[in-house]
Amino acid sequence: MEKNQVKKTLNIVLNVFLWLFVAFSVFVTVVAVSANANAKGVPTVGGKCYLYVLSDSMNAEKPTGVPENKPSGFSKGTMIISNYIATDDAAIDALEVGDIITYEWDFNRDGVISPGEYNTHRITSIKRNENGNLESVSTMGDNKEFSKGFSESFERSRIIAVYQGTKIAGLGSVLSFLNTRLGFGLCILLPLAAFFIYELILFIKAFLSVKNSGKKMITAADEELIRQRA
Secondary structure, X not given: OHHHHHHHHHHHHHHHHHHHHHHHHHHHHHXXXXXXXXXXXXXXXXXXXXXXXXXXXXXXXXXXXXXXXXXXXXXOOOEEEEEEOOOOXXXXXXXXXXXXXXXXXXXXXXXXXXXXXXXXXXXEEEEEOOOOOEEEEEEEOOOHHHHOOOOEXXXXXXXXXXXXXXXXXXXXXXXXXXXXXXXXXXXXXXXXXXXXXXHHHHHXXXXXXXXXXXXXXXXXXXXXXXXXXX
């Protein structure tokens, strides 16, 4: 009896782990596909951007003079969750000095913003028109050793998202790898294929178990049991 209880517990734990993995795989897939669903080409789900930090330009103490209610920076490899505001004029006009924003930036210096060319830095100054609407901003990374005093200036049309402080350390590196063909194939597609094969085997075993029990005909109740096990 005790042996059966241990086996049952292990099966439950295994199934919980497998379904958590499936949920994570679905999340990664949705995030990856969502990058094609908006004009800025960034992973966005439910108005939130899921962005990967690729450098340590924001890995420093909050600069002097930045208001207490503004978020601190983050390190390379972090996943930050920001509010997508590219199409929200009111949210863009509400930006303040000290906010951390993500924006399009021509890293290749070829005059064209390619997919994935975006940066995330803190606003250091804002230019507004006579009506108080934001026209352009200047930004700089918190890490002075990294930025070496270099700032970026650009118009409002390049603004993508504003960061409010939600981040998950290390997850950015993981998701960045999973978004490559090799990472997605090894860590998502292959385990998912194994998972569904495993579930198919369980279904077949449940079907044969009921079918061969006493060599009886399968009743409607038996069929319902098979469905539940599947």
